Amino acid sequence: MDINRVEARLRKLHENGEKGLFAFITAGDPDLETTFRLVLSMEKAGVDLVELGVPFSDPMADGPVIQRASLRSLAAGINLMRIMDLVRRLRSYTEIPLLLMTYYNPVLQYGLKRFAADAAEVGVDGVIVPDLPLEESASLLQELKEDEQHLIYLVAPTTTPERLEKISRAARGFIYCVSLTGVTGMREGISPDVKEFMQRVRRHCSLPLAVGFGISNPRQAALMAEGADAVIVGSALVSLVEQFQNQPEVIYERVPGLVKELKEAIS
Amino acid sequence: MELPDSRGHFGNFGGQFVPETLMPALEELTLAYDDAKNETVFQEELQYYLRDYVGRPTPLYFAERLTRHLGGAKVYLKREDLNHTGAHKINNTMGQIILARRMGKKRVVAETGAGQHGVATATAAAMFGLECAVYMGEEDIRRQELNVYRMRLLGATVVPVTSGSKTLKDAMNEAIRDWVTNVKNTYYLLGSVGGPHPYPMMVRDFQAVIGRETREQIFMAEGRLPRCLVACVGGGSNSMGLFYPFLDDAVELLGVEAAGRGLETGEHSATLNAGRAGVLHGALSYLLQDDHGQVLTAHSIAAGLDYPGVGPEHSYLKETGRAQYTTVTDQDALDAFQLLSRLEGIIPALESAHAVAAVLKMAPAMGKEDAIVVNLSGRGDKDVPAVARVLAQENGGVR
Numbered sequence: 094m095d096i097n098r099v100e101a102r103l104r105k106l107h108e109n110g111e112k113g114l115f116a117f118i119t120a121g122d123p124d125l126e127t128t129f130r131l132v133l134s135m136e137k138a139g140v141d142l143v144e145l146g147v148p149f150s151d152p153m154a155d156g157p158v159i160q161r162a163s164l165r166s167l168a169a170g171i172n173l174m175r176i177m178d179l180v181r182r183l184r185s186y187t188e189i190p191l192l193l194m195t196y197y198n199p200v201l202q203y204g205l206k207r208f209a210a211d212a213a214e215v216g217v218d219g220v221i222v223p224d225l226p227l228e229e230s231a232s233l234l235q236e237l238k239e240d241e242q243h244l245i246y247l248v249a250p251t252t253t254p255e256r257l258e259k260i261s262r263a264a265r266g267f268i269y270c271v272s273l274t275g276v277t278g279m280r281e282g283i284s285p286d287v288k289e290f291m292q293r294v295r296r297h298c299s300l301p302l303a304v305g306f307g308i309s310n311p312r313q314a315a316l317m318a319e320g321a322d323a324v325i326v327g328s329a330l331v332s333l334v335e336q337f338q339n340q341p342e343v344i345y346e347r348v349p350g351l352v353k354e355l356k357e358a359i360s
Numbered sequence: 361m362e363l364p365d366s367r368g369h370f371g372n373f374g375g376q377f378v379p380e381t382l383m384p385a386l387e388e389l390t391l392a393y394d395d396a397k398n399e400t401v402f403q404e405e406l407q408y409y410l411r412d413y414v415g416r417p418t419p420l421y422f423a424e425r426l427t428r429h430l431g432g433a434k435v436y437l438k439r440e441d442l443n444h445t446g447a448h449k450i451n452n453t454m455g456q457i458i459l460a461r462r463m464g465k466k467r468v469v470a471e472t473g474a475g476q477h478g479v480a481t482a483t484a485a486a487m488f489g490l491e492c493a494v495y496m497g498e499e500d501i502r503r504q505e506l507n508v509y510r511m512r513l514l515g516a517t518v519v520p521v522t523s524g525s526k527t528l529k530d531a532m533n534e535a536i537r538d539w540v541t542n543v544k545n546t547y548y549l550l551g552s553v554g555g556p557h558p559y560p561m562m563v564r565d566f567q568a569v570i571g572r573e574t575r576e577q578i579f580m581a582e583g584r585l586p587r588c589l590v591a592c593v594g595g596g597s598n599s600m601g602l603f604y605p606f607l608d609d610a611v612e613l614l615g616v617e618a619a620g621r622g623l624e625t626g627e628h629s630a631t632l633n634a635g636r637a638g639v640l641h642g643a644l645s646y647l648l649q650d651d652h653g654q655v656l657t658a659h660s661i662a663a664g665l666d667y668p669g670v671g672p673e674h675s676y677l678k679e680t681g682r683a684q685y686t687t688v689t690d691q692d693a694l695d696a697f698q699l700l701s702r703l704e705g706i707i708p709a710l711e712s713a714h715a716v717a718a719v720l721k722m723a724p725a726m727g728k729e730d731a732i733v734v735n736l737s738g739r740g741d742k743d744v745p746a747v748a749r750v751l752a753q754e755n756g757g758v759r
């Protein structure tokens with residue numbers, strides 16, 4: 094494949110004048126089979142990209158919903174190796190862009206070289222590492238085959254213009270805009286400053302912008318989509334998985350159901 | 361070369377592994393600290409509070425009966441237990457709270473294990489009229505009830521942490537989450553030499569007053585350097601503070617980690633002895649973790665040592681061989697706790713009792729002309745109820 098799936102999808106969205114919907118779920122919550130089926134059913138329901146969360150014992154950038162998902166996944170014995178296997182299996186069924194969202198330590202212990210090689214081999218398109226800021230990212234970046242696996246950088250409302258410039262120069266694929274100062278999780282409203290924030294990022298970055306954190310319903314998604322190229326929804330989906338963890342058939346109905354509503358809201 | 365480098369690296373260790381949201385705050389803090397450090401006004405204000413409020417300098421006390429009992433090296437105790445609030449933690453807290461005020465912050469948050477750092481932070485916040493929230497694991501709240509009550513008396517909000525192991529590591533996660541959320545008006549007052557740059561450097565500098573005083577005092581007492589410095593290592597601040605001014609001297613440095621129920625049981629906090637390099641709470645350092653990089657739950661009878669990480673400069677000192685790190689079990693610490701109480705009339709913190717226990721093992725084998733300085737990082741009042749419970753279970757009470 095000559096072009097990264099993330100870039101291909103973003104280009105297509107742009108050509109069609111569409112906004113993207115990116116979905117985050119924790120891999121292995123409550124088991125890998127659920128994750129496997131959810132990725133495929135979310136794709137059918139209109140998701141443009143899936144972020145698979147790698148569980149970590151100490152998820153300092155996450156709110157309670159994803160913390161608990163992470164613990165469920167760890168309790169099920171999930172690790173990076175098994176998530177690589179999951180992606181390999183998924184790749185026989187789908188070409189949807191797949192990113193791993195992981196804290197740095199699981200990657201570091203897996204081995205940076207081995208991580209990059211396995212990610213390329215199984216068909217991972219990139220990685221988001223919330224505790225790896227630009228300044229610490231050189232070692233991982235060195236190992237990734239840049240055109241095949243992107244390291245996706247995050248920017249936040251606190252990011253200064255100087256940092257926006259630096260991050261924008263290093264970034265590939267898209268920029269992950271954290272809509273609020275805080276951890277992941279569902280919020281009632283949306284921050285009144287988000288519009289100004291997205292405009293500020295836009296002035297410094299030419300890449301597509303995806304906005305996430307705190308988006309849980311169609312109304313919020315529609316508002317957020319105004320200033321962005323894609324919106325990212327995580328905790329709201331994970332929360333459904335949690336709520337119905339003992340009724341898989343409800344999960345397979347409700348999660349794609351919410352995805353469909355969200356996609357319609359931003360179309 | 362002066363360490364850390366400008367990005368907070370001690371060789372391969374240290375750094376800033378935090379969410380982007382916090383990077384600007386760390387840059388701001390680094391600049392503010394660099395400014396303050398070189399400013400006479402700041403240093404004089406800190407000196408003033410350390411002297412008139414904290415009660416420094418603390419004595420370097422020759423433990424004559426303990427020395428006689430051991431029959432080897434002379435044992436000196438650096439009496440950090442005599443500081444206001446009863447531990448070394450306040451040296452750092454005073455420095456950081458003055459900095460927080462200079463930066464215009466109105467609210468401070470902190471994590472605490474034993475509650476000593478929480479109490480020190482609540483104290484300093486009360487004195488300067490700042491709002492204060494302290495995150496503390498539920499398990500530690502149970503073990504350290506006295507300190508919880510002290511913090512509440514001092515006007516701080518103690519937030520119980522119920523995630524994970526319900527100890528210091530999880531309290532730190534929650535403190536960081538609070539900081540990420542409230543970074544605009546909140547100062548994160550980290551209690552040890554861990555975390556992202558500039559904390560390991562800054563906390564070390566504030567604690568280095570311990571080592572600077574010790575240097576002068578041991579020269580007064582002995583006319584020369586001690587053979588060895590001994591201190592317990594949780595996050596590593598009291599040890600780093602004692603060691604730092606001696607790094608370039610021919611003095612042995614010994615850090616003492618908690619072996620808990622024994623290294624072989626897996627229930628311990630011996631990060632440098634049994635861990636390997638990994639990233640937790642913003643820094644690359646030794647870490648207790650499984651094969652997949654999941655952080656393990658630590659154990660120690662001393663809540664302040666019950667942490668699976670350690671400050672990055674210690675990892676560097678270990679790797680370069682400049683410092684040695686040994687371990688002491690819960691049981692040996694309990695014995696030392698009682699022995700020091702009986703022989704010297706000093707009830708040490710269980711954390712500090714680990715350092716004393718290491719000295720009990722090594723002093724007899726040394727010559728009478730050798731001097732050991734052990735950092736008595738805190739007093740043991742906070743531990744008395746827990747120790748009473750353990751001893752009652754074991755052998756029907758104090759021996």
Ligand SMILES: Cc1ncc(COP(=O)(O)O)c(C=O)c1O
Binds near residue numbers: 475596663739
């Ligand atoms: C009395 C005392 N000593 C030692 C420690 C361990 O911390 P550090 O290794 O940072 O000195 C603590 C922590 O709470 C403490 O209260």
